[in-house]
């Protein structure tokens with residue numbers, strides 16, 4: 198059984214993951230309008246991945262006998278000044294999410310909830326990957342600068358991304 202403090206914090210994290218999904222959906226729409234369909238597709242996969250993260254926590258709360266309480270999802274921005282600005286926003290957002298996950302791990306540890314601690318380890322590793330992916334794209338965009346051929350090639354590359362949920366949690 199989850200204690201109330203952890204139940205509340207996990208519910209907050211469900212909201213943070215669904216906001217992430219919504220933020221990337223907004224970024225996808227922005228890229229679509231900006232004529233970068235590959236970047237839009239990358240964002241669409243990211244949107245699905247964040248929804249999956251939220252659902253993974255949703256399932257866990259229920260499995261542990263907790264209550265899921267969904268809250269309003271805040272409105273994300275709609276426009277960015279450049280592709281680089283979008284991905285810098287992604288990285289800043291993921292840093293924030295990493296901080297939230299680390300705070301949850303600290304709380305699980307403090308509350309001596311070993312099951313929640315183990316559950317959260319997957320998210321700790323996932324955040325390393327998320328930050329690395331955004332940093333790599335930022336690095337490429339900085340190298341490309343204002344060269345449109347490079348941006349076109351990167352857009353093609355990012356358009357290859359698909360989201361496949363890991364086998365365990367088909368949430």
Ligand code: FEO
Nearest residue numbers: 214247250294327
């Ligand atoms: Fe679910 Fe991008 O963290």
